[in-house]
Amino acid sequence: MNRSLILKLFSIIFVLGAWEIGGRIPISFAFPTFFDSIVAFFNLILDGTMFKAYAETLKPLIVGVLISAVIGISIGVLIGLSDKIDWLISPIFIVMQAAPLAALIPLLILAYGIGLTSKVFVVCIMAMPVIVLNTASSVKSVSSSLKEMCRSFLGTKVDEIFKIILPASAPIIFAGLRLGISAGFIGAILSELKITPTGIGDIITYSRSIADYPSMYAAIFSIILLAVLFLNFLEVIELKLFKGSNTKHVND
Amino acid sequence: MKIFGYKVPLMSSLLLWGLLWEIIGRSKLTYFIPSVSEIFLTFLEIYKSDAFVQASTETAYAFFLGSFFSIIIGVPVGILMGKNKIVDDILLPWVNLFISAPLSALVPVLMILFGFGMKAIIITTFLFAVWIIVLNSRAGVMQINRSLVEMAKSFCASNIDSFFKIYFWAALPEIISGIRIGCIRAVKGVVIGQLLISIVGFGALFELYSANFLMSHFWVVIFVLFFMAFTLSEILAYIENKLAYYASNR
């Protein structure tokens, strides 16, 4: 076992241990011990609540991400290919990127009520800007030498888009998707905590209201675990698929 | 892009969109989109009001405090991680964890631990910003050109001199870039915190306006927030450019 691995394990044990101790002191009546939370976590899994909850939560997330991906990448490609579209549309996404989009959630609730639609909307507005901007910037920076080469060998504009521009931009588009999913996740959780209590957000708010803190922490822990595992999984795929190309500066 | 040969300035299409908005607003197409002029008039009405001023101050206060702590804690920790493998091994898994985690999920915990007020929001802001600052500071230190280090040694530079004359400047562009992204995240943190806690700052105003369907007021708040975020981002980008003219791979 090399030193780095030992240190990592040590640090995890240290933090979990501190959690456990903190719960026993207790730091606050609302701070359960690590073990209590883990027990609650497994209870939620075993009685099926966890799965039902995630089925609810993941619905707007998956739908929202799919919509954002399809529309976002298409818009990004159009922006990358056309100066005029770039001038017209980029500023909107640039502003959206820097802005706290969560502020729009109350508005969406007013406009679309508290159902699936508004939750999907929330996921979309959180995920799209980063997807669009990354796609656009990678399409724009495709090596002009490659494009010239394609034309010199009689490639048509269609050939240029599908055989050169899209494959060349794929690494950054994928990275943008990954960031988009991460942002969409935040949107999904926010919409659950704020809009309607369903899914995992409901477990959090409900447990809190009945002072079942271990369950609340367990639910939060599960969200974080899921998000981290999934996003790291995507990173691994990204590295495997695109080794040999250099993913330069990816916009956050 | 060019029209009739004249270069059109960046972001000028926003004027076009603003015009479109005005038209839609005036035509009363939907209740939710009042015209830009109406929003502006409402802004003039309320920006002096107590509620608005208080909300703005509370938001600004939370934002600046949260960002401040994330910088003075994040930068040194990141630098330490970059220089020291042991510290890096211990801390990196946690930093990576928190960077990919949906931090909004943690807000309920913060609420019950720290109450429903300013403290929780400041901590939320801090948490949103600090991780990327740590990572970028670490990266800035790690990418310092080996030759510079060797050059310093060959001229018998003292540790203090090496740090202040060489390492600090070599790592600075990346650190500043991290601070910029961190501040933008801090804005998101301050807003999300207020949304979920809803008793302070703009969160309270949102509740008030939506309960009373005051659309114009609502949009005023949103515009103000967006405008602040965007201006902040541009200022930071400007500073970053000025300071980092020597950064190669930008």
Added chain:
Amino acid sequence: MSGIVKVKNVFKNYGKVEALRDMSLDFPQGKLTSLLGPSGCGKTTLLKIIAGIIKPDSGEVLVNDQIVKGPGPDRAFVFQDFALLPWANVLRNVAFGLELRKVAISERESIAEKYIEAVGLKGFEKSYPHELSGGMKQRVGLARALSVDAKVLLLDEPFSAVDEQTRRKFQEDLLDLIKKEKKTFIFVTHSIEEAVYVSDQIAILLPRPSRVSEIIKPTNLKNKNPENIRRDPEYLDIVDKIWFSLKTYVE
């Protein structure tokens, strides 16, 4: 007749910069003509105009008495920075020109394999560009250009991105290639020795304004043994003469 290239009164400006002014030049069929000159004399611009990748502001280029309106099957280009698809292996890269011409996959792969062998890369068909050296990458680019069987081959400083030893080997291989393939070669370079070594005729281009200052035809070098050319008196004389006239244009 195939492969005769004529450039007539070509002008090309980039904003205020005049890249080519009233450029006229003929490239005899089946021979290798070099465009030699210091940077900024428009030689790459001229080459890309002949290839049809860039359009001239005025003037025309004729290939086999047909006016050039864009890229065509009669011309193939070898790029200075190789322009290989990083996500495709050598086989697909070499076959890419044929792929764009909608040639069936089995046919284009067998043609590609033939040329991969011809440039000495047999065994590397499944390798990827990032696994190859600079010299190997350029050979892929060359094989790709040869595969489409164009009558005119345009090479843009093809050996400038490789090391000196590889470059010398390439120059010798090029002489070999010219003997085998009966094509018209147009070759851009800024190396005097290289131009004199490989060319049937050398067009010396000077900048500001861009013009042909003279055309040199080394007479006897082609008949000599490639190993001995670099010490041949005629070779050395021509190299010196060209250097002398170009010296004043070095920045």
